[in-house]
Each structure stands twice: as structure tokens, then as C-alpha cells.
Amino acid sequence: MSIAILFGGSSYEHEISIVSAITMQKVFKKTPLVNIFVSSNREFYLIEPRDMKSSTFSSGAYKKMQKLEIKKGGFFVSKMFGAKAVEFNTLLNLIHGRDGEDGKIASLMEFFSISYISSRLEACAMSFNKLYTKFYAQSIGVKSLDYQLLNNESMREVLLPFPLIVKPCRLGSSIGVSIVKDKSELDYALDVAFEFDSDVLLEPFIANIKEYNLAGCYTDKWELSIVEEPKKDEFLDFDKKYLDFSRDGKAVAANISQEIQNSIVESFKAIYGELFQGSIIRCDFFEVNGEIYLNEINPIPGSMANYLFEDFENMVLRLASALRFEKKIESKYAYINSIQSAKGKA
């Protein structure tokens, strides 16, 4: 079984996707990897294992590498006569942010019939947009924090009490996120957030809130990671999160009660449900007074949260074997034929 790592993309998280993909080279110890880079302008390149280092991308050297085209059944190298397929069994979508997490890559894989590990289209739509995540959480009975949506730059009347967290609706990795302690800091924080997104979410900021992460997937059984309490200062900024994308060691399990552990696991299973089948996701939770709240769903977590699992590589292989596909729909043209015969047309 070989795995294609798809990374890069037209996204503010382009670079951390590269870091995630480089990390995968160490994480997969026995599985042959094929590396497919998506440039910022959305062209595909085949990157040889020896070139999987950051300078290949930052120097632009990738532009001299083998260009690929996506077509029905896979990625192809153009040849004078016909096209040659790049061989792999399943693709792992490792594009963070736009393209990878918003559902575009999932759409391409479904459309071109390529076997892939990733949140599917609807799952991406519901998790990439933090507002929709709240709708979804509510519908399955999982709590999330209070919020207010600002969907217009000029609309700045805040109804929640300070301090607040200000978040662009559709970005991960803490990009454009600010903590706002009082009204004097609000305008700048909103300017920053609206720079990245036309929809901005406000949530109460709770100092020293307990935060827990759990990742997992469903193969033919639940495969759940340890629960980690992520290290943080007051707040994880982009630079610090960046380091998360290169993690390949093993995390330490949080020291929590069985009750909290169970509550986190049950919330994760409810969230994953049917919607996230085919994917490995990481859910970030808060604990407030013994109750678990969903903070966010990472449909393509940094370095696939490999560091949270006992045996990440074999889990990926099991998931690749368990993937389900969209139902085939063949048209028999029954309606057109019946209308034609009613009209007496050929």
C-alpha cells in the first residue's frame, strides 16, 4: 500500500502544509510515499523524496520538477503519446486552510474518482466555517461557547461582555485571531480579522480555561488518540502553532478524571458520526465547570495529529482500506425516453 501526500494549496496555511508534509516523511516508516505539491496558483508537482525539504518550495525549485495533471482516476504525467498515471493506493489530503479544509480537494477527489483520506465536502463545509460548526454542534447536542457573528465590516456593535476572542470564521492556525480585553482594543482586532474574512465570530475569552485535544477516526472500529492538554501561554499564536505542524514525537496524556475523559470521547464520537467518515480529525474542547464544550473541529489537523496516536502509520493504512465511496448513479434515460415516445419523436 502506498500513500500520496497532497500538500501546499492556495491558502494562508500553505507553508504549514509544507511543514506537515515534511513531517510525514519521518512519520511513515514502512509505507512508500508519493508527494504531490499544489502550488499557490494551484498547479500540481510531483516532488521526489530527496526534495522534500522546505528550501525546495521557498526557493521556487519545485517549478522545475515534474508537473502533473489531475484527471479521471488520478494524477498524470503528460507524455508525447498519452499520459502516465502516478501510482499510489490512497491520497492523504494534507492541505490546511482553503482548498484542503473548505471542501475543494474533497470535491476534486470525488469528481475524479481518486481514493482519499480527508473530511468529505459537507464535513469540510461544517467544520471550516466556525459558525457552521456551532450549528452542527447544536444539532448533535454538543455544547459550544456563546457567540456573536459580525458579517459586515461596518457592523461593530458588540453584545457580548469583554474580554472576547475575535476570530475570522474560516481560518485555522490562529491566523487573524485576537484576544480583546476591552473596548479600546476592539477596532484593531476587527480590522485584522476582517482582513482575512468577511465573517467574524466573537466568543467570550475565559482566562485559564482548560483545553483538551482528541483526534481519531472510524475504520471498522473507533480509533481514538490520547487526550492531550495542549501547552499554551495565554494564547497560541501562529508561530507557536507552526511548531505543532512539525511534531512527530509522542504527546503525553492529560491528567484528567475518568468522567472528563469519557465526556470528551463521547463528544468526539457524536461529532465524527457519519459526517466525518473517511477522515482523521482533531477536535479541540474546552472544559468549563466540569462540562465539555467544542472549541473547533480540525478537518485536516496539523501533521495529522500523528503525535497523539500510538501507531499512526498503521491506523492510516487501516483507514485507507475502510474507505467508502459515493454511490454510483447511472442514468438509464427512462424519463427522456418516455417523453420522446409520448411526443412521437425519434
Place this chain on the structure above:
Amino acid sequence: MSIAILFGGSSYEHEISIVSAITMQKVFKKTPLVNIFVSSNREFYLIEPRDMKSSTFSSGAYKKMQKLEIKKGGFFVSKMFGAKAVEFNTLLNLIHGRDGEDGKIASLMEFFSISYISSRLEACAMSFNKLYTKFYAQSIGVKSLDYQLLNNESMREVLLPFPLIVKPCRLGSSIGVSIVKDKSELDYALDVAFEFDSDVLLEPFIANIKEYNLAGCYTDKWELSIVEEPKKDEFLDFDKKYLDFSRDGKAVAANISQEIQNSIVESFKAIYGELFQGSIIRCDFFEVNGEIYLNEINPIPGSMANYLFEDFENMVLRLASALRFEKKIESKYAYINSIQSAKGKA
């Protein structure tokens, strides 16, 4: 300005998309059309205007026509040396159901930088799934009917009173929809609905409910159709709806009070909002005791609801000129460079 009509697709509504596309040939009187067919197995074919008749598709004759490939910038004919682009200004997504309305086509157009009229990815996700439509309606303060979700074939305990409507969550054109008058009819209706979707929505069935349709878009101003009261027997089944897809005459405006008219228009504008920019949608509303409820949002309505507009063709051209594109995100590799220099690497 020329328009490409994209139709067909891997969908239960494949055939009605063909009917919609054939209708467009009559509706566009001055604009040159390029017709691109997506077969059930998702291959692209260029169909000459003279071949835009149903027998081209039902007979399989399309398979002998020019095959196209989608790539950055458009659709291409493969040539011995290089590839030749099919020329058009903007594509009109006319694929009903899966692929067209679920966000896949929108994803392809964004990814390959093709100018297109269609609900965008998130808009598709929120309107294709009738459950998500309810979340969305609630978030913008538009009423919709009570509901119950069944997301497991074995889960058949109904909490709503009879009579009910049973609907697969993700299908249009009334496919798989049943009215259930009492408990004895329930199992069969659920069997049918689960045949098409793993999620099934139940809603109260209100006999003789008033139904109103309004279509429109935002160009540099609101462009709204008349409000139509669609003809129906107890229920519009697939055969009757089918005829809707070939409509090219003019509909008659419903005889309603100014108050109801305003309420429908305001609901439409709230729904369209920012989410549906770039698209022409039709919203179907109910009136219950003078109050307007959203029934469903059609992100790609049958024959684009052309029959509801005074001058559909010019509106499409205005919308094509007003289309906005995703923000370009160029990576400057600032983070990778800073990490490299911190590590002293080349």
C-alpha cells in the same frame, strides 16, 4: 459575451439537467452558447448546438462527440501538440442534484479559475442539505417548518404528529419524497427515502398550504422575479416537476397582498445575502396564517427559473459581468525562510 452551459452530471437529476439545458437554447436569443455535457461517469463532452436534443444523450450518441478536459483556465480539446481551449466568457452551472448543487462543480470552477454563475461551495452545502438549510434559515431569522431528522434506517420512532412529509435530506425534484397520512404508510415511505439518502427529514404536512416561489440574484442591484404560486395537485411529483425544467414561457404573478409580497421579498434577500453571491437561486416559501416560511432553496433551479423573469437573458449577462472571485493568496514563504535562518539551513 458567450456563455457555456454545463449540464448532465452524476446525479439522480441527470436527465432533467439535460431538459434544462435544451430549454436554455431557446431562452438565450442573442448570446452564443457553448454546451458542455458531463456524462454519468463524469467525462466532459462538447455538444454542438444542432445536437442539443434529448436523443443525443439517451442514444449514447454523445460518446462520439468531442471529449474535453478540465484544466487551469477552462476546458480543453487535446491536440497532438498542446491543447486548445474551448472559448466562452462565463459558465452557467446547470447541473441539478449531486455534483452541481452539492458544491463539486463550484469547487472545480474555483480551483481551475473558470468564471462561473452558480451557488458557491458553502452556499451549495447549506442549500443542498435540507437540514443545513434549516440551520441557516434560523441563523438569519427566517422561519422554516418544524422537523425531525432520522439518520439511521433502523431509527423509526416518529415524534411529529401525522400527516407528515418524508424527504431525503439531499435530493431535489421531489425524488424519494412521500406524504405519509398515518403510521401504516410510514415504513414504506422511509424505505423509499433511505434508498436515496442516509439522512431523512420529517416535516408536518399541511394540506392546502399556500406555496410561493421567488427567484433572483444580486448583480449591482437586486434583480428579483415575480412571485409565482406554483400549480400543484396534492403534491408535485417527479413527472410533473419534470415539465418545469422545460418551461420557457412566462409565468403569471401570484395574486397576493402587498404585505405577503414584501415579506417574501425580504425573506429572499436575507437568504441570498452574501452567501449566494454569483448565483441565481429560487426560494420556495410557504404561507401559514400570514407568516412566511422557507420551504427550500434551489441553488440551481430547473431551467434557471427563466420563466419567472421579465428579461432573463440580459440579467444573466449582467450577473456574468458582476462576478467576484476568490481572493488570491500568494505565499512569500516568510515562515519557512525565518525557520530556515533560525536553524542556519540553506
